Amino acid sequence: MSTVNTTPHTPGPLLRMSDIRKEFPGVRALDRVSLDVAHGSVHALMGENGAGKSTLMKVLSGVHPAGSYTGSVEVDGEPRAFADVAAAERAGIAIIHQELALIPQLSISENVLLGHEETRYGVIDWGATHSRARELLLRIGLDENPALPVSALSIGAQQLVEIAKALAKNVRLLVLDEPTSALNETESERLLELLLDLRDQGVACVLISHKLGEVMRVSDEITILRDGRTVETLTVERDAEGRPSVEEDRVIRGMVGRDLDQRYPEGEGTIGPVRFEVRDWTVDHPTQVGRRVVDGADLDIRTGEVVGLAGLMGAGRTEFAMNLFGRSYGRYVRGSLSRDGEELRVGDVADAIAAGVAYVPEDRKSLGLVLDDDIRHNTTMAALGRISTRGVIDPGLETVEARWMSEHMRVRSHGVDQTVRTLSGGNQQKVVLGKWMFTRPELLILDEPTRGIDVGAKYEIYLIVRRLAAEGACVLLISSELPELLGMCDRVYAMCEGRITGEVAGADADQETLMRLMTRTGEKK
Structure with missing residues (x-):
C-alpha cells in the first residue's frame, strides 16, 4: 500500500459539523449535533439504534441535501453545502452504506470505476480501466482479477471493492456504516487492518459500529450520540501494549444514559x-x-x-x-x-x-420484513387468523393488537402506521420479534x-428472550x-x-x- 494522500490541508479539523438539526415528519432525528474529524484519523461514531448516526452521515454525504437541515458543514475550514452525493464526492467525501451499492453482474473494474472509466477518444479503454482497477485493488490488499464479476466474491471481498470504488474518487474522508456486520472474524480483521493503513496514508475514516472491541482497537476518537444529540467526544490513547485508555463501560454509559451492570440478564424461570x-x-x-x-x-x-x-x-x-x-x-x-x-x-x-414453531431469520430485511409496509401489517401477517372474523381482517382489531405488541416490544416509532423501512435496525428487529411473538x-x-x-x-432483546423463556x-x-x-x-x-x-x-x-x-x-x- 504505497499510495499516500498528499492533498494539502489547513490547520484544524478536516471536517467540522456544527449545530446540525434534521427533522422528519413527527420526529427530530438530529438536535444541534456537532462533530469534528481530524486529518488522517479513525473517528468512531457510536450510539443506540435511532440515535442519529446514519442520519448525520447522510447529511454529510449529500443524501440529505443542503436546505433539508440546519447547521453548518465545513471541510478544511471552508463552508460546504452539498446538493447531492456527487457534490460530496467531489469534495473527497464518500460513504459506504451497510447495504452494499455494487452491481453483481458487472466486473470488479466496472464497479470500481463506474462513471470514472479510463477512456480514449470517447471510448472506454478496457486495458487502462483494468490496469487502474488493479492498482486500486493492490492498494487495499485484494488480490483478484479485475475482470471477475463481483457476484463471484465473498461479502468481505465485496466490502473491499466498495472501498476501492471510494478511493477511485480521491476520497479524503471515508464513512463506513457497520462495515463488519456481515463479515466473519477473518474478513473483519482484514478490514480493520485496511482502515489503519488508510489512516497512515492520510485518509480519515468515520466508523459507525456497534462492536465495541473493534472500535476500541482502531479508533483515535469516539463521538457518542444519544436521542439525536451529541453526548461527548472521547480521545483514545493507547499504552505500550496497545490497550485503550477508554473503557467499554464508559462508552456504554454514554450510549444508553445509564450503567449496564450486567450485559446479559439473569434467567428467572424454572427449567x-x-x-x-x-x-x-x-x-x-x-x-x-x-x-x-x-x-x-x-x-x-x-x-x-x-x-x-x-x-x-x-x-x-x-x-x-x-x-x-x-x-x-x-x-x-x-x-x-x-x-x-x-x-x-x-x-x-x-x-x-x-x-x-417460529423462526426469526438472520437477514431481517430480506427474509423477516416487508420493508415498504407498515408496522401494523408486519406485526400481524404471520397470524392473520387472530385478527379476522370469518376470513375477513378486522382493521380495528389489527391496529389494537399491533399497538399492544409494539408497546410490549418497546418499538420506538411515531405509530404503527410508520413504514418499517424508516425504523432503525434495532427497532426493525423488535418488529420481527413482535411478528413471531404474535403467533404465540x-x-x-x-x-x-x-x-x-x-x-x-x-x-432489551435479551430481556424479551428471557421473559419468553420464563x-x-x-x-x-x-x-x-x-x-x-x-x-x-x-x-x-x-x-x-x-x-x-x-x-x-x-x-x-x-x-x-x-x-x-x-x-x-x-x-x-
Missing part, C-alpha cells in the same frame, strides 16, 4: 422437562445434488430453556434452522421433530407455524437476533458471538460441517471449549 426433540435431522444442498449441509443433527430443548447453537460460518446452523422451520431451505432428507413425545408435521412453513410460539428459533444493533437494543417457551439461539451464547444460554450445542459435535452446560461453557467443539471436523456427537 422443566424436555419439550422439543430433534432427531437425525439431515438436509442436502438445494441445488448441489449429494452435498450434505446438515448431517444427522440431534438436540433437545426443555420448557423455559434457552439453548444455544454455536458454529463457524458454513457450519450449517442457518441451514438447519430454516429446514426445521417448514423446509424453507434445502432438500429435506430425513429426521423428526417431536413435542412432548409426539411427532410434529412440519412439511411447510404453515405447518411449522401451526405446530407452534412454543419454540422460538432466533438466528443472529442481535446482529447489527447497539448494546442498549441488544439488552413464560415457558423453548428458545433456540443461534449466534456467532460466543460471549452472547455464554451470557444467555442454559446449554450450548456446537456444530461443525453440518454435524452436532458436542453439548455443554451453560455453567461449564467457555470460549475455548466451544471453539474446540466448533472445529471438531469429521465427528458426530
